[in-house]
Amino acid sequence: MKEKSISYIKKYLFNILEEEINNILLIISKDYNINNIDKYKNKDNIKKNLDNFIDKYIRCLGIIKSGAQCARTRNCCSSFCKIHQKTLKFGKVIS
Ligand SMILES: [Zn+2]
Numbered sequence: 156m157k158e159k160s161i162s163y164i165k166k167y168l169f170n171i172l173e174e175e176i177n178n179i180l181l182i183i184s185k186d187y188n189i190n191n192i193d194k195y196k197n198k199d200n201i202k203k204n205l206d207n208f209i210d211k212y213i214r215c216l217g218i219i220k221s222g223a224q225c226a227r228t229r230n231c232c233s234s235f236c237k238i239h240q241k242t243l244k245f246g247k248v249i250s
Contacts, residue, residue: 159228160228161209161226161227161228164209164213164228165205165209169205172201173198173201177196180193180196213228214226214227214228215227215228215229215235215239216247217236217239217243217248218248222245
């Protein structure tokens, strides 16, 4: 698989999740005859859950010079990106 940036993956997954949520809400609104079901759709919650998922499974666990977590995607079968696979100069995120 070709490596993609975190923001690309985030956008891609968000679109899939939003479409699925719209479909599910439409089915629920038809089955239970509920109007304005869109108020149950919370984009901030989708983004928050997506961020948690990405930090846990896709984002590199290396720490960069500023002390923040590396923003690159993990290399295949590793917890680190290509750079942090070789050396962890500033340590790693404890999970
Ligand atoms: Zn990294």
